[in-house]
Amino acid sequence: MVETQQGDERQRDIPPPPSWLDKGLIQQALCNGGEENLQVAALDVTLPIPSGENYSSTIYRAKATLTDGQHRSFIVKGPSPGATLANMSSEGGVFQREAELLGTLIPQMQALLEDAAPGRFPPLAPRCYHHGTSPVEFLVLEDLTPAGFKMANRKRGLGLRHSLLALRTLARFHAASHALLRRQPELAEKLGNTWRAMYNTMETFVKGEMGAAAEACRSWPGCEDYADRLDKFKVVAIDKFTELNDAKPGAFNVITHGDYWVNNMMFRYEEGELKEFRAVDLQMSHAASPAIDLIYFLSSSVSDLIHEHHQDLLLREYHWELKETLELLGLQAPSLEALLSAVDVHGPCSLYGVISRPVLKAEKGLDVSAVYGGDHSCLVPVYELPDVKKWMQRVLREYVRKGWLPA
Structure with a gap:
């Protein structure tokens, strides 16, 4: 994950650069x-x-x-x-x-x-x-900034125009990567599941985030059930997330971005008009279902309004672009129904986006090093913020209804 401030080049008291960067x-x-x-x-x-x-x-x-x-x-x-x-x-x-x-x-992929x-x-x-x-x-x-690219506001979340551009680009990325996997099937194994590769570290972090979220839920009247579910799910969450991030033989697999959230996106504008997009920070990429990127993006990066009212529209637009691009590549896309089914199957993975979203949108960037060491105390105040509380109550209620947060 990478966080920065838009166009902020303020002078900082920084150490000298490393000797190897010469x-x-x-x-x-x-x-x-x-x-x-x-x-x-x-x-x-x-x-x-x-x-x-x-x-x-x-x-x-x-x-x-x-x-x-x-x-x-x-x-x-x-x-x-x-x-x-x-x-x-x-x-x-x-x-x-x-x-x-x-x-x-x-x-x-670009050549294809x-x-x-x-x-x-x-x-x-x-x-x-x-x-x-x-x-x-x-x-x-x-460096994309000289060409006018910059990040969107991570605290506000992406509006409809930005979300559509990000998902259309993701659809092209997925389509081209699917074509590449068809030509080079060995890539699926070579690009092994990053959740498996980073299992031990991610287990500590996921448990820390879920523990902090559960602690906050327990202090909210009427939300004790969410706390119980989160406390129970955190024990098996890493195994569930890891399994769902595997590329399934015979399924529609792509090379995922793996960390598709607002601060890993750069946008370019001309006279206030949104013109171009680039995805950055591909450290977590691996072969898997496209649903992995879709659910993380929707749960972590769009504005509250878009998340509540326009997810269906965004998924339909993504599918349309995926279908059009694959047809140009001489391949067939899964049906919209199949895509939505994959999103539902992989839905529990979006809990990672849900519990990460308040941390990602914190007023100041958090140094989460302690969380990787097992101490989640720095996260609890973030979940207690009024807007976070309102958002999480709505989303957790929805996830219980969908079966993504089991009892």
């Missing part, structure tokens, strides 16, 4: 991008992401001044300084996974889309210029 690294990125004749004269490295708000990596912005006076800007991802989060990154192999996606698989409909489909994600594992794991990516 002119040589950026010079190699330029060469990989086809600009081998350009030379880096100076490099300015900043931390655009506040400390504690990106949980499994550290994000740097590297602005290079070239010998001919031109400038280039890159986003560089390195390991988290925290031992727990560094172990989480290593346990899940998230750097290698994102490097594989951005460096190899997404360019292949371009061959099917030249000029129709914009890029799905930022370009990867360089990646490696020595002296540390790192990624050098396209």
Whole structure:
């Protein structure tokens, strides 16, 4: 997960950049991008992401001044300084996974889309210029901000226009990835379930979030049943989530984004009009049902109004775009009924989005390192906020009705 503030480049008292993030690294990125004749004269490295708000990596912005006076800007991802989060990154192999996606698989997916409909489909994600594992794991990516991309307001949640654009792009991503899996079926195993890879760490975190949510529910009159259900479900939640994130043989599988929420999305505007979209942070990607991304997005990222009244519309629009794109690729999409059935089957996974949403939308980014160590006390006050209380009561009531939060 990555959190930041829109366009906020305020000066911060930050430590010097790591020694490995030097002119040589950026010079190699330029060469990989086809600009081998350009030379880096100076490099300015900043931390655009506040400390504690990106949980499994550290994000740097590297602005290079070239010998001919031109400038280039890159986003560089390195390991988290925290031992727990560094172990989480290593346990899940998230750097290698994102490097594989951005460096190899997404360019292949983009090529499939371009061959099917030249000029129709914009890029799905930022370009990867360089990646490696020595002296540390790192990624050098396209910096989208100079082109005018920025994040939406995570506290408010996405409105209808932003939600539709995000889901249409997700449908294209899923369609192209399904076509790639058809051509390279071995990818399903290679992109193994990240929930299985990160089982131990995620078990502690999920139990912590559910425990904090249950503690809050127990203090709300009439919500004791929700607390009992959450306390009971947290014991088996990690196993349920892990099982549902497996790619099922013979099912309609795609390469999921894996962490499709508002702060992993960049939007570009022209004169106030929404124009383009890019998905970022693909560390949790794996082969699974498309329902995994859909339910996490709907439960974590859309505004309360959209979540309450327009989920059906969003799912129908997603399906329409998926069907259209797959037809261009010479493939057939599952029916709308089959898609909605998959959403229902995978519905319990959206509880992860439900319990994470208040944390993701907290007024200030939370340093959740302690939660990975088993201490969820920092989360309880977040669930006690009045708007969170109102939202969770409505959603948990709905999930009990649907059977997603069993007794």
